[in-house]
Amino acid sequence: MTDYILIQALNGLVIGIIYAVIAAGLTVIFSILRIVNFAHGEVYMMGGYFAYFAISLLGIPPMAGVVFAMAASFALSVLIERTLLTPLYSPTTERKGDYGILVTFGISIFLRNIALIVFGPYPLRPPSFLTGALILGPLIMTWDRVFDAGAAIAMLVFLLWFMHRTAWGEALNAVSQSRESAAIVGINDQLFYMLAFGLGGALAGGAGALVGPIYSLSPSMGLIPDTQAFAIVILGGMGSVMGSILAGLMIGVSESMFVALFPDPSRSLTYAQAFSLLVLMVVLLVRPTGFFGRIHTALD
Amino acid sequence: MADDSKPAASILPSAGLGRRSVLAAGGAAAALPLIGNRARAAGEPIVLGWVGPLSPPGGYAEGTNMRYAAEIALEEINAQGGILGRPVQIVFADTRGMPAEGRTAAERLVQQNKVAAVFGEFHSPVALAEMEVFHKYGTPFMACDVWSDQITAKGYPEVFRNAPAVSLIDVTIGQWIAAAGFKNVAIIAEKNDVGLSARTLVQQELAKAGIKFDAVDADPNLTDFTAQILRFKSNATPYDFFLAIYAEAGAYPMIHQAHDLGFAPTATCGAYLSGGEAVDPTFWENVGDAGTFLVTENVGLPKSAWNDKTKAFVASYKAKHNNADPSGAVMESYDGAWLLFDAIGTAGNTESKAIIEALEKTQYVGARGQYSFSTSHEPAWHYHQFLDAPLTILQYAEAKQSQANAPIVWPKEYATVPYVYKKPGT
Incomplete structure (x- = not known):
């Protein structure tokens, strides 16, 4: 039984780390631009395809494909931000939150349909990062998942280092706290909006590239992770990267353990996602701002 | 009009x-x-x-x-x-x-x-x-x-x-499982009208044949089944057959996750994917070796009857x-x-x-x-049903095999091989 619980917990941790990468990207965007990015799941999807085509057309190794996907997703996100989101920063734009929701929702539909036309409707599976499985006694985990977990941890460590140990990260934090104050001390807020949207997109695209070999790619693959990421961002506290990481891990492990231990096995898989939302509701009853949310953080 | x-x-x-x-x-x-x-x-x-x-x-x-x-x-x-x-x-x-x-x-x-x-x-x-x-x-x-x-x-x-109709397809699947001699079946069914009625019909056939089974319903949008497959794998009485009734994008990940975790298809546990995904052109690209020895149905005419x-x-x-x-x-x-x-x-x-x-x-x-x-x-x-709709059950014998060339194992009148089921490794 102990082995079984350990295996399930490890499985949940791997899924949770992937969730955390997607949610951390969403959080970076929210905390700086103050918009809920409904196109985040589609950037995740595009990242998967960028990696797939980089590997199959350019012949680059799968691991380098992840880096390529992050760079391409960064560029795609910057393009979206520069062309469609700049009205958010204009003092003449009213109801910026509504504008952000409508525009990103439109982008999500556009990207999903573009993917359908350009990449085709058929599921595609990129080659494995590492073939075979790690077998340690009763523990079996494919090397793809082990690699995914390691790469996702590396992405999160880099993000935390960037946000807390670099001048650019400090500037992002300043813009997230007060755009006006940041501008007064000479921070070009437009540059950092672009950087934040690009960084969030790169994380989503990197996650999409990582899951390709285990879930396959399809134009609709962003729908569920998007929903999960929103729940995680709220659970972790709107605007808190560390909160998103912890909440992602918590949701991943709780879903896995629910499937593993729910007394009625015929319903465990069906109710797993509902269970994660139940966790969210319970936490919000006790802590309405989530784990690390700032009370003042809200949509403009 | x-x-x-x-x-x-x-x-x-x-x-x-x-x-x-x-x-x-x-x-x-x-x-x-x-x-x-x-x-x-x-x-x-x-x-x-x-x-x-x-x-x-x-x-x-x-x-x-x-x-x-x-x-x-x-x-x-x-x-x-x-x-x-x-x-x-x-x-x-x-x-x-x-x-x-x-x-x-x-x-x-x-x-x-x-x-x-x-x-x-x-x-x-x-x-x-x-x-x-x-x-x-x-x-x-x-x-x-x-x-x-x-x-x-x-x-x-x-x-x-x-x-x-499911009454034609899933009764046949249940009969084939019984004929193949499986004793303990794990089922994952897509949670919608077709998946649930298909599961019920298979279960009825399995019960008639005295075969034990456990069934799990899954949301059609799921792509990660690892936790559930691990649960199946740790069952006190090991399963000797895994039946997936799933037609959505999650069907491919489910099959290769079951294979990667050493659950099915293996020498001790067969695997069946019902719903049509296993005869799609992108099947092999998505499941790789996990598709070898997989069993599925084909609702087109068998090649011998073209x-x-x-x-x-x-x-x-x-x-x-x-x-x-x-x-x-x-x-x-x-x-x-x-x-x-x-x-x-x-x-x-x-x-x-x-x-x-x-x-x-x-x-x-x-x-x-x-x-x-x-x-x-x-x-x-x-009523208004094509009752003679063609239906055959096939089992891939090798990776990247075309569905038209895969051995037909059921029903007997269309079978192209003498066996009803071929265990991996035999």
Whole structure:
């Protein structure tokens, strides 16, 4: 039984780390631009395809494909931000939150349909990062998942280092706290909006590239992770990267353990996602701002 | 809907231009000045509707393949001169796999596009929503790759089905599992109308044969089944068979996750994927070695029973679509179009009642064999059902094997190998 619980917990941790990468990207965007990015799941999807085509057309190794996907997703996100989101920063734009929701929702539909036309409707599976499985006694985990977990941890460590140990990260934090104050001390807020949207997109695209070999790619693959990421961002506290990481891990492990231990096995898989939302509701009853949310953080 | 009731100047191109039809055409020509609008309509195309998922969240990959098949049928009929001397058009409506969108699409096809009849669809819940519209307006509907018993059990005179129903498919699957000698079965079923009724029917067959089973229902959008497969794997009484009844994007990850975790298909546990994904052209790219020894059903004719139309269609489809083998669902869409072309030709007009009557009497031979539709209501799902719909169970013997060349293990009359099931490693 102990082995079984350990295996399930490890499985949940791997899924949770992937969730955390997607949610951390969403959080970076929210905390700086103050918009809920409904196109985040589609950037995740595009990242998967960028990696797939980089590997199959350019012949680059799968691991380098992840880096390529992050760079391409960064560029795609910057393009979206520069062309469609700049009205958010204009003092003449009213109801910026509504504008952000409508525009990103439109982008999500556009990207999903573009993917359908350009990449085709058929599921595609990129080659494995590492073939075979790690077998340690009763523990079996494919090397793809082990690699995914390691790469996702590396992405999160880099993000935390960037946000807390670099001048650019400090500037992002300043813009997230007060755009006006940041501008007064000479921070070009437009540059950092672009950087934040690009960084969030790169994380989503990197996650999409990582899951390709285990879930396959399809134009609709962003729908569920998007929903999960929103729940995680709220659970972790709107605007808190560390909160998103912890909440992602918590949701991943709780879903896995629910499937593993729910007394009625015929319903465990069906109710797993509902269970994660139940966790969210319970936490919000006790802590309405989530784990690390700032009370003042809200949509403009 | 009815837009024309003129006599059959010609029916199908295969029908000869006999004395009677020449006279009828002459009579119609003589009547031209008298009938005004009716005469101008003679050159207008006959419009048919096609419904199915062409974009997310529905099964848009197979929906797209089904559309390709309908386009081939359309090219063929127009190259042969159309129907009743008129060209044919097909209006393709994307339902996105959503019942509400299916209903809207059905309304639009009938009210705006004035279609004479409709065919297609890939999702039973969507077909059930669309049927209500077609029933309201009396528009004939040929349901193609939708398996829910309810579709024909409702007893709507407008609704026909050229695909097998779950009562045909899943009873056969249950019987095959019993014949293969499995004793303890783990089932994951898609949580929707088709998945749940399929699971229930298989369970009934397993119970009859005294086979133990445990069933789990799963949301159609899931892609990660690792936790559940690990739970199956740790069961106190090891399972010797894994049955996945799943037609959505999660089917491929489920199969390779089961394989990667050493659950199935292995020497101790067989695996079956029901729902059509295992005969799609992208199956091998997505599952790799996990597909070897996997068992699945095919709702197309087995290669040994292919007729000239099957061979011609397969050749045409492969030539147009990257040499991909058409699945049974694709052939259903192709035959669905031709059944309607044939029925309109036989009816001699596009009146709904005449088309329905022609479909009830049809003996049309298509790419999936000779069609006839039951008019019995006992049991209810038999009504307007193609009861002889082809169904075979195949088991891949090697990686990247074409479904047309995979050994057929069931039913016995179509089997191409002496065994019912081949264990991996034997």
